[in-house]
Amino acid sequence: MASLYDWIDERTGVKRISRAILDEPIRGGARFAYVFGSGLVFLFLLQAATGIFLTMYYVPSADHAHASVAYIQKVVPMGSIIRGLHSYGASAMIIILVAHLVQTYLFGAYKQRRELLWIVGIIMLLIVLGFAFTGYLLPWDQEAYFGTKVGTSVAGEVPVVGEVMQRILLGGHDLTTLTLSRFFVTHIFLLPLALLLLVVLHLYFFRRAGAAGPYHHRDDAKVEPFYPYQLFKDMLFIFIVFLVLLILAVKFPARLGPQADPTSDYLARPPWYFLPLFQLLKYFPGKLALIPTVGLPMVLFGLLFLLPFIDRRPERHPLRRPIAVSALALALGGSVALGALSKYQDATHPEFSAKLRAQEEEARAFMKASFVPQEIGRSIPVNPPIVKNPPVVGSRVLKIYFANCANCHGADAMGGPMAPALVKLAKHWRLTKSFLVDYLLGHTREPAPGSMPRFKQLMPEDREAIAEWLLALDKPIRAMEPEAPAVAAATPSAKAIEPKKRTTTLGGPRAIYRSHGAPLEQPAFPPPPAAFTAHCAFCHGPRGEGNIGPRLISITEKPNRRPEDLLKLLTDPRAYGLKDPMPARFPQLSDEDRRQIVEWLSKLK
Amino acid sequence: MNQEQKVSPSPRRKPETSKIEQGTSSAQAIRNIAPRRSFLGLMIGLMTASIAGVMGVLFAGFSLFPAFKKLSVERDWTDVAPVDDIPDGEPVKRAVVISQDGGWGRFNTQQLVWIVKNGDHLVVYSAICPHLGCTINATDSGFICPCHGSAWARDGRKLGGPTPRGMDTLEHRVKDGLLQVRYRFFRQGVPDKHVIA
Numbered sequence: 001m002a003s004l005y006d007w008i009d010e011r012t013g014v015k016r017i018s019r020a021i022l023d024e025p026i027r028g029g030a031r032f033a034y035v036f037g038s039g040l041v042f043l044f045l046l047q048a049a050t051g052i053f054l055t056m057y058y059v060p061s062a063d064h065a066h067a068s069v070a071y072i073q074k075v076v077p078m079g080s081i082i083r084g085l086h087s088y089g090a091s092a093m094i095i096i097l098v099a100h101l102v103q104t105y106l107f108g109a110y111k112q113r114r115e116l117l118w119i120v121g122i123i124m125l126l127i128v129l130g131f132a133f134t135g136y137l138l139p140w141d142q143e144a145y146f147g148t149k150v151g152t153s154v155a156g157e158v159p160v161v162g163e164v165m166q167r168i169l170l171g172g173h174d175l176t177t178l179t180l181s182r183f184f185v186t187h188i189f190l191l192p193l194a195l196l197l198l199v200v201l202h203l204y205f206f207r208r209a210g211a212a213g214p215y216h217h218r219d220d221a222k223v224e225p226f227y228p229y230q231l232f233k234d235m236l237f238i239f240i241v242f243l244v245l246l247i248l249a250v251k252f253p254a255r256l257g258p259q260a261d262p263t264s265d266y267l268a269r270p271p272w273y274f275l276p277l278f279q280l281l282k283y284f285p286g287k288l289a290l291i292p293t294v295g296l297p298m299v300l301f302g303l304l305f306l307l308p309f310i311d312r313r314p315e316r317h318p319l320r321r322p323i324a325v326s327a328l329a330l331a332l333g334g335s336v337a338l339g340a341l342s343k344y345q346d347a348t349h350p351e352f353s354a355k356l357r358a359q360e361e362e363a364r365a366f367m368k369a370s371f372v373p374q375e376i377g378r379s380i381p382v383n384p385p386i387v388k389n390p391p392v393v394g395s396r397v398l399k400i401y402f403a404n405c406a407n408c409h410g411a412d413a414m415g416g417p418m419a420p421a422l423v424k425l426a427k428h429w430r431l432t433k434s435f436l437v438d439y440l441l442g443h444t445r446e447p448a449p450g451s452m453p454r455f456k457q458l459m460p461e462d463r464e465a466i467a468e469w470l471l472a473l474d475k476p477i478r479a480m481e482p483e484a485p486a487v488a489a490a491t492p493s494a495k496a497i498e499p500k501k502r503t504t505t506l507g508g509p510r511a512i513y514r515s516h517g518a519p520l521e522q523p524a525f526p527p528p529p530a531a532f533t534a535h536c537a538f539c540h541g542p543r544g545e546g547n548i549g550p551r552l553i554s555i556t557e558k559p560n561r562r563p564e565d566l567l568k569l570l571t572d573p574r575a576y577g578l579k580d581p582m583p584a585r586f587p588q589l590s591d592e593d594r595r596q597i598v599e600w601l602s603k604l605k
Numbered sequence: 606m607n608q609e610q611k612v613s614p615s616p617r618r619k620p621e622t623s624k625i626e627q628g629t630s631s632a633q634a635i636r637n638i639a640p641r642r643s644f645l646g647l648m649i650g651l652m653t654a655s656i657a658g659v660m661g662v663l664f665a666g667f668s669l670f671p672a673f674k675k676l677s678v679e680r681d682w683t684d685v686a687p688v689d690d691i692p693d694g695e696p697v698k699r700a701v702v703i704s705q706d707g708g709w710g711r712f713n714t715q716q717l718v719w720i721v722k723n724g725d726h727l728v729v730y731s732a733i734c735p736h737l738g739c740t741i742n743a744t745d746s747g748f749i750c751p752c753h754g755s756a757w758a759r760d761g762r763k764l765g766g767p768t769p770r771g772m773d774t775l776e777h778r779v780k781d782g783l784l785q786v787r788y789r790f791f792r793q794g795v796p797d798k799h800v801i802a
């Protein structure tokens with residue numbers, strides 16, 4: 001064993017290196033006050049290791065990110081713990097970083113030619129905040145999406161360069177899958193690389209300047225080597241931090257809410273370390289908001305950077321530095337107070353607290369729900385297509401529901417990509433019947449683009465019936481029994497017996513089904529313009545095949561629906577006798593959008 | 606008085622001097638307290654090892670899990686084509702849609718099959734070569750794999766090349782005039798046909 005070590009040493013010089021590292025003299029003796037630096041090195045390693053393993057399953061795409069995180073959280077063994085360690089580890093990193101900074105500050109350890117050491121440390125603080133900001137978006141749940149939306153908008157507020165900065169952050173004009181990609185790359189490649197280099201630099205500067213030692217002179221004569229005295233204390237601290245993180249990760253799995261839904265009215269709240277700034281924002285309306293979002297952080301970090309140059313007195317004892325210490329106390333105390341105040345205000349505000357609780361409830365429900373894998377390549381059905389909304393015999397309310405609501409709120413009333421779940425909704429919010437009726441009519445609100453349209457076309461008694469039914473709805477509409485589709489399935493296969501009649505008409509799932517032995521042969525279909533997909537497909541079907549809205553194929557052949565009519569119709573549907581739920585107009589469509597949609601529609605035969 | 610100097614060294618004074626002094630005195634200290642030092646060293650080792658151990662178990666379970674996941678072989682019949690459309694005699698290549706477990710998603714992807722129909726007699730082969738998994742092509746007289754030159758007869762018998770066995774047949778049935786198969790993957794490179802997924 002020893003000779004092997006010698007053999008390696010002769011070729012690497014490992015003995016000298018380890019002696020140089022381990023025998024570092026600690027002036028004034030080992031102390032628990034010095035453990036934070038090593039703690040941070042450990043956390044960096046822990047974050048790197050857990051992060052690397054998380055990417056084994058994570059997919060940085062807006063379509064799949066959430067599903068892949070849910071898979072890690074719910075299915076992969078140890079996934080919940082590893083994700084928990086990573087998530088709590090991030091918070092721990094910020095806490096310990098602040099502790100490290102406070103210790104250095106109080107001990108005056110930035111003095112005596114340690115300016116660069118200190119400045120590198122402050123840059124690392126910024127980088128860690130960057131880690132927190134970019135990592136927050138990656139799960140792509142409601143919290144992540146809306147939190148990042150607010151965060152990037154704050155960047156957009158900066159005068160002059162703000163807009164460009166925001167676009168660089170987002171990778172475009174909106175929070176999209178491109179944003180996710182660049183946040184991901186920043187989080188896993190750029191920032192770790194930068195941090196690694198800075199850690200090396202920081203340690204180099206530290207060893208060069210030597211440990212500052214205590215601010216008093218009682219132990220000046222005492223010197224202990226780093227190994228084992230300081231290292232033991234460091235390791236003990238690391239061990240405790242690790243245990244705490246592990247217990248947290250096991251007992252309180254890191255939260256994952258439902259997938260981001262840009263159409264929802266999610267009440268965004270920043271993570272705890274940004275709460276003080278968020279609270280300050282409330283006191284500075286309008287343009288003044290720049291003070292807390294941009295001005296204050298800039299002043300704060302400016303001061304931090306310049307600290308060793310501003311405070312040049314050699315005095316290190318905290319009690320003999322009243323200004324410095326009270327400034328720190330003010331900053332820390334103020335942050336804690338602001339954060340607590342923000343929590344308190346949310347807890348006491350009747351609407352916010354109810355909404356936040358409902359959101360938390362939603363996240364909890366999602367965490368409990370079992371994992372549902374995403375269906376990829378669904379356009380090619382594996383089995384004969386299943387009729388999604390079976391005609392429900394007997395219940396009039398369900399018929400109304402399936403005809404009007406199910407497309408957006410889901411066949412089981414558990415919500416869909418465009419609309420929230422209705423199960424327990426009325427109950428939870430203590431809505432009254434008259435409110436629901438009014439809501440359907442659109443009396444209580446002005447339907448915003450993309451929000452729920454008015455349902456004036458419903459008979460008054462139908463509206464009442466739906467409202468009553470919603471009040472009582474406390475479990476999902478029963479999912480279809482597996483044998484039910486067999487009846488439906490028989491229809492297409494029965495048709496398949498007459499092969500001569502098979503024509504490759506567009507549209508219906510049946511056609512796709514029939515030709516899927518060789519799906520590549522499908523006739524080219526003119527792709528719909530993006531504006532159609534975004535604003536019309538919802539009701540008229542992704543290819544204009546009709547849904548709750550009428551079928552649009554060959555629409556231009558109908559009277560009063562020539563392309564020029566359609567262009568006008570889109571600005572004022574009412575003038576063409578259209579009724580609800582087709583919205584009164586589409587102010588969000590540009591002229592170019594309208595032109596593209598109509599052009600596409602006239603090709604749709 | 607000397608103390609005073611140590612606390613606030615004048616900028617011109619080199620800190621190295623004091624460092625060297627400390628180095629010697631620490632070496633002195635080490636010799637005096639060797640037993641305590643080895644105890645602390647042991648504790649450090651134990652704590653490091655336990656953290657590494659826990660993380661090792663976590664990472665192993667996390668990353669190895671797909672390799673040891675239990676196979677759920679689904680009894681899905683996949684549609685191929687209306688049986689009357691399949692020409693007699695010559696082999697026909699068709700894509701079938703299969704559903705694969707991709708962890709966070711179910712992937713509906715396509716795989717190729719070869720169908721050989723002779724009147725009432727019909728056989729469906731997987732187009733995956735049993736050697737190393739290339740796609741099998743049809744020739745005038747039978748099948749070959751372009752990768753390493755394996756060859757089979759029309760009836761799937763092995764004729765030559767590195768392939769360990771004949772072409773893999775797939776279970777099929779005709780329902781309401783529609784040919785359906787039960788698509789499977791088979792282990793490559795072994796003489797016997799083993800279903801792996």
Ligand code: FES
Nearest residue numbers: 734736737750753
């Ligand atoms: S893979 Fe087909 S012969 Fe080798």
